[in-house]
Amino acid sequence: MPHPLRYRVFYTTRQKIVTSALVLALLAAGTVYAVGRLTTPEDRSCAPGVARPAGSAECVGVSGDGHDFGVPALRDVARAIDEENDRLEPGQYATVALLLPLTSTSPSMRTKILHEVQGAFAQQYEANNRSNNQVPRIRLVLANTGDGNAHWRPTVDALKGMTGAPHHLRAVSGIATSSAPVRQAVTELTGAGVAVVGTTITADDLTNGPGRKPFPGLARVSPTNSDEADALAHFGRVDAAKAILVHDARDGDHYTDTLKGAFSKLLAKSPYQPQLFTSPKNPNDEGTTANTFQQIAHLLCTTRADTVYFAGRHTQLRQFINALGARGCTHRAFTVLTGDEGSYLGADPELDRDALGAGLTVRYAALAHPDAWQPSPGRKLPATGGSAQAYERFRAVLAAVSGPEAGPVGAIELSDGQAIVAYDAMAVAVLAIRRATVRGERLPALEDVGLQWPQMTGDLRVRGAGGWICLDNHGNPYNKAVPVVELTRDKPRFVQIAWPEGKPPTGECMPPRTP
Known part of the structure; x- marks a missing residue:
């Protein structure tokens, strides 16, 4: 026998009408909500502008x-x-x-x-x-x-x-x-x-x-990359016979492309072909270039080179320095010269700072440095x-x-x-x-x-x-x-100011006539 309460609540004519009305109302409300979500653009604002x-x-x-x-x-x-x-x-x-x-x-x-x-x-x-x-x-x-x-x-x-x-x-x-x-x-x-x-x-x-x-x-x-390269060349006379270029082979990066070109001119008489690596599409990614740098470090040990010009972004520069720190020929001293991307490494926690000073000197052409125009004893x-x-x-x-x-x-x-x-x-x-x-x-x-x-x-x-x-x-x-700055185990150390023209401008500071 059916339960009497169940019968009264769900099966009277009145309750059927009420139940149907409620179901229809809920369906209508759901439809309005769904249509509203589909037709109203999502608010993607973060702040004005x-x-x-x-x-x-x-x-x-x-x-x-x-x-x-x-x-x-x-x-x-x-x-x-x-x-x-x-x-x-x-x-x-x-x-x-x-x-x-x-x-x-x-x-x-x-x-x-x-x-x-x-x-x-x-x-x-x-x-x-x-x-x-x-x-x-x-x-x-x-x-x-x-x-x-x-x-x-x-x-x-x-x-x-x-x-x-x-x-x-x-x-x-x-x-x-x-x-x-x-x-x-x-x-x-x-x-x-x-x-x-x-x-x-x-x-x-x-x-x-x-x-x-x-x-x-x-x-x-x-300064341009060419100016940076010229300033580095005037800063320290490098024997091209003992220098080698390491550069990124990925095209389309205006910084690395033009720095590579500037360094290539300086090393026109180098007996060594450049050593290549290919950075990821996003040069901030680690990629697999650390593996390549391990091999390049090994090859450098077999050359007479003692100076390396590096044309690449800061992530790859850090990987290269770390690889040189673990080189097999630790009795050999190397100097790495690079562009202003070196300034990123002063605060990079992944840089192997123990490698710096242990036969490895890394200097870069900075865009500015707090010690460049502050007087100091002996300078x-x-x-x-x-x-x-x-x-x-x-x-x-x-x-x-x-x-x-x-x-x-x-x-x-x-x-x-x-x-x-x-x-x-x-x-x-x-x-x-x-x-x-x-x-x-x-x-x-x-x-x-x-x-x-x-x-x-x-x-x-x-x-x-x-x-x-x-x-x-x-x-x-x-x-x-162009301040020349050296990476150290502590913080970047200012070395001296270099100049693209080899000496400071005159007091007039008037650019020369160009065609």
Whole structure:
């Protein structure tokens, strides 16, 4: 016999109607929810002006409002930038963007980026608070191109849309790696009339020159790879008969390609064919190149070579140094000479520091170093090419932004030179913006900023913390100081300043005439 309660609840006419209505209501609600999810775009925003591109978890875009792009190390300096920006009156400022791969997954790259952001902020703070009220004031924004600069295009598109009110973007700095995506980004920006000031780009083919202007409005504060190679050659006369080149065989990396070319010219009379390795597509990956370097180290032991010129990125450089540290011929001494990528290794925890000094000397052409322009016993500073006074001014600004006066942004590490270079590049951008501002106007015309480079020379040069910046007619620094730095078991040690021309510039610092 059926249970009477069951019968009354589920099988009366009234309950059938109520149950059916409830089921239909639930189905309708579910359908509305599902249709809403399918037809309403997913909210991928991270902050105003910043979002996650399709298929990516990175926050990409432009922000000057304190957003740190999910990078905890950037939190303090992003907040300090926001506080400085909040003090500015609408219509009274020009914006400078710092374009960098802020969400890089490479620990060494993240360290470099932090120092660059800190250095750029130091210059913004100085421009707004220690420049006798010059105008326009400067607003700084952070522009993230994503890990490996993979998302450069949406960020560059956003910057191109910021040239009008309320942002009044007038320059982009940063531009820190000589890679294909960066080259494309610079092409887009300069093609849109935006002035660009590169910090640590050194590739020879990421420049303008006589008879060619692929990047109108581009200026750089770092020497080219050819200048670095020439400075190293003048620093230490190397016997080509006892020197060998080790270089990356992967094409398309503008840094390694042009450094390889510069070193190849220096070693034209070397009796040894270059030793090759092929880095991964992403040179920050470890790949299998460590196996190749073990073999190259063995081959070096069989040669008469005592000097190795290395053309490759910092991950492969670290692997090569570690392999040489474990070489079978430890009784043989070797000196490795390389470009500015060596600056990454000062804080690399995977570098075999015991190898350094044990018959292995590693020196690189740095872009800046905190000891280069500081007097020390037994070392006389060059009379031209830079000054202790300019460096001390930089240190005074750092003291302000590292304390409660401006943030604070915390302690700023200087040994890798990145903060110094970013500070100087920002100074070039600020100076160009203010020189392009004609009397009676609050802001310069967009296209006028990038026209200022030919006049940034002679007595109108930029007296940078890392040395004089005397730009030629194409926006390239002439005979820029190149600190030669040696990796040690402790921290990078400054050796001496070298010069692409073999000696410091004259007091005039006027680039020579070119065809």
